[in-house]
Amino acid sequence: DIQMTQSPSSLSASVGDRVTVTCRASLSIGSHLNWYQQKSGKAPKALIYAASALQSGVPSRFSGSGSGTDFTLTISNLQPEDFATYYCQQSYSTPWTFGQGTKVEIK
Amino acid sequence: EVQLVQSGAEVKKPGESLRISCKVSGYSFTTYWINWVRQMPGKGLEWIGRIDPRDSYTTYSPSFQGHVTISADGSINTAFLKWSSLQASDTAIYFCARRSDNWDFDYWGQGTLVTVSS
Numbered sequence: 001d002i003q004m005t006q007s008p009s010s011l012s013a014s015v016g017d018r019v020t021v022t023c024r025a026s027l028s029i030g031s032h033l034n035w036y037q038q039k040s041g042k043a044p045k046a047l048i049y050a051a052s053a054l055q056s057g058v059p060s061r062f063s064g065s066g067s068g069t070d071f072t073l074t075i076s077n078l079q080p081e082d083f084a085t086y087y088c089q090q091s092y093s094t095p096w097t098f099g100q101g102t103k104v105e106i107k
Numbered sequence: 108e109v110q111l112v113q114s115g116a117e118v119k120k121p122g123e124s125l126r127i128s129c130k131v132s133g134y135s136f137t138t139y140w141i142n143w144v145r146q147m148p149g150k151g152l153e154w155i156g157r158i159d160p161r162d163s164y165t166t167y168s169p170s171f172q173g174h175v176t177i178s179a180d181g182s183i184n185t186a187f188l189k190w191s192s193l194q195a196s197d198t199a200i201y202f203c204a205r206r207s208d209n210w211d212f213d214y215w216g217q218g219t220l221v222t223v224s225s
Binding site: 001053 | 142144151152153154157166167168169170202204207209210211212213214215216217218
């Protein structure tokens with residue numbers, strides 16, 4: 001199985017901050033990397049696919065980058081509705097695997 | 108509008124069987140794979156497996172192979188996740204999700220809470 005490791009596990013930030021979450025794959029997955037946002041008690045929401053492509057309707061303050069084994073999710077100008085847990089997921093090979101999540105909390 | 112609507116919360120005893128469902132609407136059921144994802148209390152997301160509704164071909168994570176069964180019924184646009192013998196460790200929220208042409212999970216069900224307790 002491909003292991004996905006996110007860092008940090010949690011972070012505290014203020015509205016307006018720029019936030020970066022890192023995801024590392026245990027082997028090269030090309031650009032087969034997706035990001036999701038999950039708010040408490042809700043289903044995950046797709047944010048970014050193929051490492052850097054924004055899902056329809058997702059605000060442009062979200063961006064993704066990377067390829068191979070190292071990937072980044074960046075939220076610029078953090079908004080109150082962005083406080084949530086973020087997961088990366090590789091779609092390179094089954095079993096598809098998720099990172100352990102990064103919780104973005106209000107400072 | 109694409110929708111995945113899951114069956115309601117369940118409370119079961121260890122050893123009992125259970126089947127939960129995911130009914131889709133707003134698109135052709137046979138066009139996209141349906142996946143199942145587990146989230147144990149306070150934990151992250153784990154992919155269980157997927158089904159291609161065109162031919163009911165399934166793939167499972169080794170972690171779940173043999174413990175659950177995924178199926179689909181095209182006549183009612185519904186996918187299922189089934190256990191023949193539940194364990195307390197199966198207590199979790201289970202999500203269904205559609206795999207898009209971009210290989211991500213673009214639409215999700217609302218989740219089904221399964222509680223297994225004696």
